[in-house]
Amino acid sequence: MLSEDGKHLHVTDDEYHALIERLAIQVYQSGWEFDTILCLARGGMRPGDILSRVFDKPLAIMSTSSYRAEAGTVQGHLDIAHYITTPKGQIAGRVLLVDDLADSGHTLRAVIEQLRNNYAPITELRSAVIWTKACSVFQPDYSVEFLPTNPWIHQPFESYDSLRPQDLLARQQQG
Numbered sequence: 442m443l444s445e446d447g448k449h450l451h452v453t454d455d456e457y458h459a460l461i462e463r464l465a466i467q468v469y470q471s472g473w474e475f476d477t478i479l480c481l482a483r484g485g486m487r488p489g490d491i492l493s494r495v496f497d498k499p500l501a502i503m504s505t506s507s508y509r510a511e512a513g514t515v516q517g518h519l520d521i522a523h524y525i526t527t528p529k530g531q532i533a534g535r536v537l538l539v540d541d542l543a544d545s546g547h548t549l550r551a552v553i554e555q556l557r558n559n560y561a562p563i564t565e566l567r568s569a570v571i572w573t574k575a576c577s578v579f580q581p582d583y584s585v586e587f588l589p590t591n592p593w594i595h596q597p598f599e600s601y602d603s604l605r606p607q608d609l610l611a612r613q614q615q616g
Contacts, residue, residue, distance in 0.1 A: 447590030450572075454597045460571045461488045463585045465495045468537065468569055471583070475567070476534035479525065481505050481552060484541035487598075488571060492539060501527035501536075505548055519548055521555055533562030542572040542594060546579030553579075 442451050452460075479501045480489025486502070493500035504522040525532050538556070543549055549568055556563055569583035574591045588594075 443590075443592060448592050449595060450588065450592040451595045452597060457487075457571075457597050458491070460585050461491045462495075464488065464569055464571055464583060465492055467583050467585065468492070468496075473567060474535065475537045475565075477501055477527065477529070477532055478537045478539055479503055479527075479532060479556075481538070481540040481548065485539045488541060488569075489539040492537070492569070498537075499528050501525050501532050503552065505552060519551060521548075521552060525560075531562055532560060533564070535565040536563050536567075538566060538568045540568070540570050541596070542574065543570050543577040543579050543581050543584065544574055546577035549581065550579040 443449070444451075475496075475498065477499050478489050478493045478496070480486050480493075480503070482502050482504045483506075489500055489502075492498075503525045504520075506520045536556070538549070538552065540549060549570075553566060553568065556566055567583070568579075568581040570581045571584070572586050572588055572594060573581060573584040575587070575589045576591045
């Protein structure tokens, strides 16, 4: 649900999964055939996993990080892993790059540039996200929702960003 001021978007588990399903349908209806899904960890892992299952394609993972400070709410320096984890040796062919959102767009743009420059076996690369913010400098090939007010997206699993094992234990002991 989008707040009245347009600054916050609160997403439930059901809404989140419905959006991923809409993304899968969008990719399917485009008719584009791909060989592998490459998700960006962490935000793209849940959508990537679901798309991998729906399309019955292998899931590769590339780790990136820029939102680490203040329980994941402050963007900092962008780190991109030098290696891709994939079940099929080297990533190659047509690749669907999946993330949760194009926020500033800098991560997706940098990752695509790195993939094009350093992974010659990739013959075609397209990108898919759930949300694209108006402030994004990158426009993905597939996107479910355009967010003109650039809200902060509160995803259903974000409570874990500040939850620690002792908090889980206390919560479990309380019943």
